[in-house]
Amino acid sequence: MGTSAPTTRRWLAELVDVGVTHIVDARIEWDDDRFVAAHAPGVACLHHGMDDAGQEVPEEWFDVAVGWAVPAIADGGVVLTHCHMGINRGPSLGFAVLLALGWAPVEAMAAIRAARPIAYAAYAEDALRWHHWRSAVGPRRRAAEVAELDAWRRENPMDVRRAIRAAAGGVA
16 A cells, blocks of 8 residues: 555545445555554455566456455445556456446446546456456457457557556656
């Protein structure tokens, strides 16, 4: 979540204030579970880290986190999926959760980008592949949704380098 305890406590308090009840931490390089347990004991955490190296993401990674998040939402919870900068892993996982909740791929990506303008969700195509696999989507729908996501990306380009600089507090 953060780099200093006072800043991280403030961010965590803001999340609690807006109703977040569950956090999925997609970072492999950091784990806030103990911090959250100490400062917001009512917030459930799942540390489900993954490297952000551009690799293909296996279906099992989405299974675990989405399998944890969707029941929490069904029970009235509010789930935050996050990573280090909020550009790839967290938004990709949020995309998978929205797909599992029945959102159309383009609407899910548009909602993520509206909420987090620097979100690229580099693993969204893997999440969509996972969703198609788990939902037994037929080839025609699968091809149409992949094409729609590709078209959305072309129509809504993201300069990832600028996004990383912006997230890191640099000049975008």
